[in-house]
Amino acid sequence: MTRPDLNLLVTLDVLLAEGSVARAARRLRLSPSAMSRALARLREATGDPLLVRAGRGLVPTPRALELRTLTGPIVEAAEACLRPAESLDLKTLARTFTLRNREGFVENFGAGLIARVEREAPGVRLRFVQKLDRESSPLREGTVDLETAVVGDMTGPELRAQALFHDRFVAVVRPGHPLTSGEVTPARYAEGHHIHVSRRGNDVGPIDTALQALGLSRKITASVGSFSEALALVRATDLVASVPERYTGSLRENLVTFPLPVALPEITISLLWHPRLDADPAHRWLRGCVREVCAV
DNA sequence: CCACCTCGACCAAAATCCAA
DNA sequence: TTGGATTTTGGTCGAGGTGG
Incomplete structure (x- = not known):
């Protein structure tokens, strides 16, 4: 019984992460050919084809998908074992x-x-x-x-993943905007003309869903891809933007911020x-x- | 045609074996 | 113990197959 070649574990990890012989080879600075041979050795060792041809590329077998979550931590732990115990010196860390x-x-x-x-x-x-x-x-x-x-x-x-902070959506308008005086009811909020922020170009978000539950809908006049664009427009128009409060802290300087009149789940x-x-x-x-x- | 994977032939270095 | 022969390992090169 010969001991399995643990070097192959590193290769397997990269191979599964990349899902391609050519890309894995580039990452490990090998020729595609050498990587293909390493894959052949892995197939021999695991008794599973691991990656099978599908059109031009390769797709993982169920066994490969199963292994994919295992190899990463193992490789990381192995490398940590072999690394000299380094003490972190922040003063000289480059x-x-x-x-x-x-x-x-x-x-x-x-x-x-x-x-x-x-x-x-x-x-x-x-x-x-x-x-x-x-x-x-x-x-x-x-x-x-x-x-x-x-x-x-x-x-x-x-x-x-580790939670950093919680945030909630707030509404933002320019100073002097009609919504800055009096109580902001869901109906008054919905009446305003809104800027929608979406990176993927979705038309509706959780705010619209919440309004809908109250039998209301808002008019979206403009849609932009970023919070800063939305807030720049808020400064120059009567539009209402709804943005995460903490995430846009300093971007909302000299603007009027108030809580949304509808309940939305917090985001983390x-x-x-x-x-x-x-x-x-x-x-x-x-x-x-x-x-x-x-x-x- | 191009991108990609695989394979056979071949090679260099390292590991192993073995007789002296 | 040692030095040379042999095997193993893991790479390159070049060719060939395949699918978009």
Whole structure:
């Protein structure tokens, strides 16, 4: 009984994550041919085809899907065993972290986060990138280190998530807007002309559903893709925008904010990362920074 | 035609074996 | 114990098949 080749575990992990011999080969800096042979060895070892041809690419077998959630933590744990015990020295840590957030995050929390990082780890650079979709592949591939999101069905099951803060939707209008005087009833709110914020171009959201339950509907005059666009329009028009309160904190300066007259469930903004970085001391430190900055 | 996967032939390095 | 022969391992190269 020969011992199984544990090196294959790393290959398997990448192969399953990529779902393609060619891409896995690029990632491990091997030729596609060498990767194909590694896959052949894996098939031999596991007794399962793992990835089978489907058209131009490959699709995972049920066994492969089952293994996919197992290999990541195993590889991570194995690498942690072999790494020399490093103590994190923030003063000399030189590293760039990529954070992927929906617009509004940088405007709101960026300054605090940068100040905090600068103070504790002057050699660390933060790179903020826009989050235009809910794909979790950048985290998996390692092009993004940390992400904030509302955890939903689209979130990859293999990601780690931790709640950052709760938020609720509020309505925003310009100063002097008719809705700034008197009580805002659901009917008065619905009468206004609204800006709808949606990245995917959906026409209706939870607000419309809540209004509908009261027999009301609102008129959506404009639809935009981001909170900052919506709020810029609010400044210049009589339109009403409904945005998450904490997420848009500083963006709403000099505007009038009031609670929505309908009840909506709270949303939870979470921090997402890949299990691979779970034990990384520097990454753990950064997660702590983000948590603290967002908790204020 | 292009992108992708697989295979045979071949090669270098490492591991193993074995006689002296 | 050691030095050389042999086997194993894991890679490249190039060719070939397949499907969009």
